[in-house]
Amino acid sequence: MPELPEVETTRLGIAPAILGHRITAVVVREPRLRWRIAADLPEAAARQTVRNVRRRAKYLLIDLDHGSLILHLGMSGNLRVMDAKTAPITHDHVDIVLETGQCLRFNDPRRFGSLHYTAADPGEHPLLKRLAPEPLEDGFDGDYLTTTARGRKVTIKQFIMNSHVVVGVGNIYASESLFRAGIRPRRAAGRITREEMAKLAAAIKAVLQDAIKAGGTTLRDYVNPEGVSGYFRQQLFVYERAGEPCRRCRTLIRQLRQGGRSTYFCPGCQR
DNA sequence: ATGGGCACCTGGCTGC
């Protein structure tokens, strides 16, 4: 499901329901996520109050009094805010129950998501420690991309999806960003000009920000914590539009395969 | 260091 805009939409949606409230219990119905949920996580988080809700890459960080929960939605995960007494459905793996009587309910059919607790700075956690810069922060720009790409033979699409280069750019927004920047997805990262990299950095920022404003992209099943779909799909130029005419030049959108993932581009608009 | 491929899962859709 989620790329950075969907995770950010989730963060904004859950924050009002949990900020400043005490966790009364963590109910784990299915611990076998991408990594098994530690058996002592519920006891560690119980009776602590939620102090902050942050995002780093596609990880949600829920800061408590003395530690943090680190949650990843994987491909198919989603978080909903609901009455804790609501009967769970299939793949409702975890509830974070609050003193308000509401809970954060984590549903994830494919179980590629994860949940960790750390007593230390979550930024030092092995999963987060080596992550690249955030795309929406100032340090991420064309010069950064140019420097980082020097000598690299990997294709530009796989390059911007690499979390050691920049975080949060998944399969949808990689194709969309390259379209907006006018760059063909199979070009080698090291051969993109400085001017093109400047356009690409700007395109990535714009696409992600536009998608956040639209509440994310719902392709199949993504809904925000209130159960509402994102509507950025209407603004996609190339993703899942193979064989359809380009919205800008009417050339037919093409699909190809890179690293086992589908890529979409417009042969007319992208060079 | 870099790049490529695999693995982890369930469910929906297509075509025979």
Next chain:
DNA sequence: TGCAGCCAGGTGCCCA
């Protein structure tokens, strides 16, 4: 109706 095959929003790990 059943079943095989393919595809899906992610990413850590292993190997060359």
